[in-house]
Amino acid sequence: MSVIIFTEIDNGALKKSSLEAVYYGAEVAKMKGTTATVLAIGEASEAELAKAGNFGATKVLHANDARLATGNIQAYADVLASAVTQENAEVVILAKSSLGDAVAARVAGKLKAAIVSNVTELPDLSGGFKVTRSIYTGKAFATVEMKSDKKIIAIKKNAVSVVESGASAGVEVFTPALKDADFAVKVTGTHKASSTISLPEADIVVSAGRGLKGPENWGIVEDLANALGAATACSKPVSDLDWRPHHEHVGQTGIKVSPNLYIACGISGAIQHLAGVNSSKVIVVINKDPEAPFFKAADYGIVGDVFDILPRLTKAVKAL
Amino acid sequence: MKILVCVTSVPDTTAKISFTDGDTKFNKAGVTYITGPYDDYALSRAVELKEKLGGTVTVLNVGESDSEQVIRKCLAIGADDAIRVNCEPKDSYFTAVQIATIAAQENYDLILMGRESIDFNSGVVHGLVGEMLGIPSLSPVMKLEIEGTTAKMTREIEGGKEDIEASLPLVLGCQEPIAEWKIPNMRGIMTARTKPLRVVEPVGDDLTITEKFTLPAPKGACKMIPAENAEELIALLKNEAKVL
Numbered sequence: 409m410s411v412i413i414f415t416e417i418d419n420g421a422l423k424k425s426s427l428e429a430v431y432y433g434a435e436v437a438k439m440k441g442t443t444a445t446v447l448a449i450g451e452a453s454e455a456e457l458a459k460a461g462n463f464g465a466t467k468v469l470h471a472n473d474a475r476l477a478t479g480n481i482q483a484y485a486d487v488l489a490s491a492v493t494q495e496n497a498e499v500v501i502l503a504k505s506s507l508g509d510a511v512a513a514r515v516a517g518k519l520k521a522a523i524v525s526n527v528t529e530l531p532d533l534s535g536g537f538k539v540t541r542s543i544y545t546g547k548a549f550a551t552v553e554m555k556s557d558k559k560i561i562a563i564k565k566n567a568v569s570v571v572e573s574g575a576s577a578g579v580e581v582f583t584p585a586l587k588d589a590d591f592a593v594k595v596t597g598t599h600k601a602s603s604t605i606s607l608p609e610a611d612i613v614v615s616a617g618r619g620l621k622g623p624e625n626w627g628i629v630e631d632l633a634n635a636l637g638a639a640t641a642c643s644k645p646v647s648d649l650d651w652r653p654h655h656e657h658v659g660q661t662g663i664k665v666s667p668n669l670y671i672a673c674g675i676s677g678a679i680q681h682l683a684g685v686n687s688s689k690v691i692v693v694i695n696k697d698p699e700a701p702f703f704k705a706a707d708y709g710i711v712g713d714v715f716d717i718l719p720r721l722t723k724a725v726k727a728l
Numbered sequence: 729m730k731i732l733v734c735v736t737s738v739p740d741t742t743a744k745i746s747f748t749d750g751d752t753k754f755n756k757a758g759v760t761y762i763t764g765p766y767d768d769y770a771l772s773r774a775v776e777l778k779e780k781l782g783g784t785v786t787v788l789n790v791g792e793s794d795s796e797q798v799i800r801k802c803l804a805i806g807a808d809d810a811i812r813v814n815c816e817p818k819d820s821y822f823t824a825v826q827i828a829t830i831a832a833q834e835n836y837d838l839i840l841m842g843r844e845s846i847d848f849n850s851g852v853v854h855g856l857v858g859e860m861l862g863i864p865s866l867s868p869v870m871k872l873e874i875e876g877t878t879a880k881m882t883r884e885i886e887g888g889k890e891d892i893e894a895s896l897p898l899v900l901g902c903q904e905p906i907a908e909w910k911i912p913n914m915r916g917i918m919t920a921r922t923k924p925l926r927v928v929e930p931v932g933d934d935l936t937i938t939e940k941f942t943l944p945a946p947k948g949a950c951k952m953i954p955a956e957n958a959e960e961l962i963a964l965l966k967n968e969a970k971v972l
Contacts, residue, residue: 482864506883506884507885509850510855511855512852513820513853513858514855514856514859514865516821516852516855516859517856517858517859517860518859521821521935522935523820523821523850523852524850525820525850526849543847544849545846545849547943547944548745549942550939551940552936553937553939555935556935562852592864592894592895593892594892594893594894599888599891600885601887606886607886654870655884655885655886655888655889660765661765668971669965669972679741683741689971690965692961692965703950703952704950705947706950707948707951708950708961709952711952720958720959721962724961725962
């Protein structure tokens, strides 16, 4: 009864969020006295995949059929279900993402497995199999017992603090039979921003709101983000006004982030915005209005003009 | 075009979240319930497609009798009839079984719902329903056009979006800007009262038990840094908060 971790490959490397899921899965395997196996789908070198061992996995199953080169929800779900059967796995772990969620849901349907998403810490196995998950967009938590034989857990970023072991995992080629019907959905085009840091994966996020007065002023936000190695984000009004693309909008109806550091510039902090960022470890708010509600949710605050403060912070970061 | 739209009845986005009965039940006192904001996008697009291509829109809710207010609003916006599965939507799998059971009784071309409910935020029910019905599922879909029996869609992915084509039938989780939210007009509100609403009993068992709820630990006081010493923030983030 092993643990399987579904991972994602981006540009030939395992995604950071996937490595966190590997560590989480390996810890669950340890608790259950079993081993953790990684499923990696797509093109990556053996050396890259062996790195999963550094995060606690003993084995990597590598499915590298040419038809699996781009994320295909139904085909990936069939491959994952085959891996679960082959390894006789009881628990499937993955990091929440637009592909992971979709694949996990279909696998839960195939296996009649309980599926719990937004899990924020390691499970409690002292009486049954219990997980803690974030609900109401981060405004509360629920402790949930999973009763089914097979269990699927989608973890939120920072659900576990990773410790690298320096070990290496064995990589096996995995070639389950693929069904033609799984390829009926055609991806006809992909449009990806050139920025290298993905918002849900970022450890630091610099976010800005209407206080920036217009899209032409985003340079000072990007400068600070670049200096910090951070992703940029925005509030809903900014995305609604088309100042920034929708995939940068964080909040109740946008992306939910839980980075180590969230810096909000010129965002007042409406409750719907806070819902998307309240799981961040440290929140910094910079706003010229001392009454901005965001200060109540912040760890550090500066009352001041973003056009003055941001370039000075960028300079201070570069001087570190 | 025969469309099924699944909607949730959820606390308003500004609702204060608290629990009762020893933190085992959500405290409904003083909370306003609304149609899930993502579900509203799904419904609005369904009504637009019906207006353009003809057909019917059926609303489905897995919920107790207090969600009928939300269902009537959906009928006022332009759905033709509604079905309510009379139970608490206990977990994703259980809810998906209810939807798939209803959907299997009719040949729907499209099954639309929000990308996630805003109470439990799992975003997996559309995938489960797709698997249970043996048809493709996609989410979050931000653009949907129908040409004959083909759907042309745009799906949001990390850092961008992808264009997708697939044949009907499909299960889709929707988000903005797939449609403009529709607001019910007076005629819609009047006709909604007499549109059919069928109540059916649930099937199957839940696979999880929610044992208790907790609220996040209260945030400590915000440390204010005078604007003239803004640079100090960077040192604090490095040495005190240890996040740089």
